[in-house]
Amino acid sequence: MIESNKNAGAIEAEAADWLTRQDGDDWTAAGQHELDAWLAADTRHRVAWLRLRAAWRQADALRGEPIAAAQRAPLARFSTWRIAAGVALACAIGAQLVHMQDDSRVQRYATRVGESRLVALSDGSRVTLNTDTRLRAARDDARTVWLDGGEAYFDIAHDPQHPFVVQAGASRITVLGTRFTVRREGDATRVLVAQGSVRLSEGPASIDLVHDQEASAHDGAIVRSTHDRASTERQLAWREGRIVFDQTTLQDAAREFNRYNDYQIVVDDPGAGAIVLGGSFAPTNIDGFVRLLEQGFGLQTKRRGKDIVVSR
Amino acid sequence: MPNDLDEWFIHEVLPAEGALMRYLRRNWRDASEWTDLRQEVYARVYESAKAGLPERPAAFVLATARNLLIDRARKSQVVSIEAFAELDDMARDELTPERHASGRAELAVLIDALEALPPRCREVVVRRKVHGMSQREVAHEMGIAEDTVEKQIANGMRALADALFARGIGAGIVKLERKLRKRGTDD
Numbered sequence: 001m002i003e004s005n006k007n008a009g010a011i012e013a014e015a016a017d018w019l020t021r022q023d024g025d026d027w028t029a030a031g032q033h034e035l036d037a038w039l040a041a042d043t044r045h046r047v048a049w050l051r052l053r054a055a056w057r058q059a060d061a062l063r064g065e066p067i068a069a070a071q072r073a074p075l076a077r078f079s080t081w082r083i084a085a086g087v088a089l090a091c092a093i094g095a096q097l098v099h100m101q102d103d104s105r106v107q108r109y110a111t112r113v114g115e116s117r118l119v120a121l122s123d124g125s126r127v128t129l130n131t132d133t134r135l136r137a138a139r140d141d142a143r144t145v146w147l148d149g150g151e152a153y154f155d156i157a158h159d160p161q162h163p164f165v166v167q168a169g170a171s172r173i174t175v176l177g178t179r180f181t182v183r184r185e186g187d188a189t190r191v192l193v194a195q196g197s198v199r200l201s202e203g204p205a206s207i208d209l210v211h212d213q214e215a216s217a218h219d220g221a222i223v224r225s226t227h228d229r230a231s232t233e234r235q236l237a238w239r240e241g242r243i244v245f246d247q248t249t250l251q252d253a254a255r256e257f258n259r260y261n262d263y264q265i266v267v268d269d270p271g272a273g274a275i276v277l278g279g280s281f282a283p284t285n286i287d288g289f290v291r292l293l294e295q296g297f298g299l300q301t302k303r304r305g306k307d308i309v310v311s312r
Numbered sequence: 313m314p315n316d317l318d319e320w321f322i323h324e325v326l327p328a329e330g331a332l333m334r335y336l337r338r339n340w341r342d343a344s345e346w347t348d349l350r351q352e353v354y355a356r357v358y359e360s361a362k363a364g365l366p367e368r369p370a371a372f373v374l375a376t377a378r379n380l381l382i383d384r385a386r387k388s389q390v391v392s393i394e395a396f397a398e399l400d401d402m403a404r405d406e407l408t409p410e411r412h413a414s415g416r417a418e419l420a421v422l423i424d425a426l427e428a429l430p431p432r433c434r435e436v437v438v439r440r441k442v443h444g445m446s447q448r449e450v451a452h453e454m455g456i457a458e459d460t461v462e463k464q465i466a467n468g469m470r471a472l473a474d475a476l477f478a479r480g481i482g483a484g485i486v487k488l489e490r491k492l493r494k495r496g497t498d499d
Contacts, residue, residue, distance in 0.1 A: 025446050069443065
């Protein structure tokens with residue numbers, strides 16, 4: 001009864017479809033008949049269906065809770081512990097928003113390593129700065145900003161008459177109203193769109209990106225890739241004080257951690273660097289991550305000045 | 313419709329999912345296979361239970377996981393089998409199901425999971441589960457196709473299940489981190 005060629009994700013998707021139909025307004029005896037056959041066909045079908053069904057039933061406990069359907073402010077969906085974690089993070093490193101005006105026409109915003117900050121622009125747009133980020137905004141034109149380094153998430157107030165422009169080195173991102181993140185990596189600029197669409201141009205090259213699409217612009221060339229929703233959410237988890245890995249190699253995970261810390265993880269062994277891991281981490285808890293590597297993956301770590309060298 | 317075995321699975325096996333996922337994470341490096349392994353463990357547990365219910369379901373789930381990993385390791389010959397020779401001490405700590413939490417705590421987990429859904433998906437699930445609308449009413453009120461509502465509900469229930477049973481991909485690790493921190497000295 002247990003066949004092995006279908007993966008768990010595909011079976012779970014089928015189970016979810018069945019439950020959604022059962023949950024709908026047109027569930028029929030014929031449908032029930034088909035479902036019974038599907039459940040009987042493979043025990044993996046049944047356990048996947050039972051698992052989702054139990055969760056969906058449990059969600060009935062939400063009935064009548066004071067929860068609004070619409071989510072206005074994008075940051076309002078932080079749960080209390082996340083806010084607490086964010087505050088703790090900010091306090092722990094004594095982070096302070098550097099917010100200075102060097103002349104009357106430009107406003108500068110910056111974050112230190114490990115810090116994250118929300119900036120409200122005068123047009124109603126909100127910008128969340130990630131670790132080690134520098135951003136300039138023109139005072140007389142609220143719809144233009146310059147990302148000089150690091151990464152920022154933009155939640156742009158809709159205004160069809162006035163496109164919002166992000167200048168990131170040689171790249172320019174033009175939007176009407178949407179949410180997306182822009183990250184500088186050396187000379188390259190990466191843009192990931194969470195909602196709506198944006199236009200990314202660099203020199204003569206120009207492309208339009210929609211939600212869950214990411215593009216990297218470098219040296220006049222732009223490369224585009226498409227993600228699923230979950231992957232986009234993972235890449236944006238830093239806004240909630242987390243970095244999330246899913247099938248991420250240790251090499252990539254280390255690079256990500258290093259953005260948030262003065263201590264740097266150095267993976268000294270290609271075998272170890274290729275280890276795939278997953279999980280959600282507080283970006284500045286580098287000690288916890290290192291201990292996870294030691295105890296969870298059996299790797300060796302050695303401190304060498306500001307480097308933490310990881311090997312098998 | 314669910315039989316006694318199904319009820320047993322829901323009430324005795326699913327609460328062990330947090331412990332199961334932690335065990336898989338610790339003992340199987342390829343994260344892309346964790347979900348497949350989980351499902352395979354569940355199917356094996358369910359099949360064995362047809363012949364008689366094990367007395368300690370959580371321990372049985374972990375023992376099944378261990379056997380499965382050993383089978384897989386033998387087949388692939390890439391991982392040393394000794395790695396899972398014993399259920400390690402941490403897994404032993406986890407043998408008690410943890411999810412007989414109070415109703416209020418469970419509600420908090422649900423709300424957390426709900427708030428973590430993508431905005432459109434969340435809107436649909438809130439209308440269906442919090443406001444008690446039917447799928448058709450949700451489609452009508454949001455001005456979207458019933459197909460779209462169905463798609464969002466399917467996504468929503470999968471995300472809620474992950475959050476509730478394994479507490480999401482992060483929760484297990486967070487707990488693991490806490491545990492490791494307790495063992496460590498400099499933190």
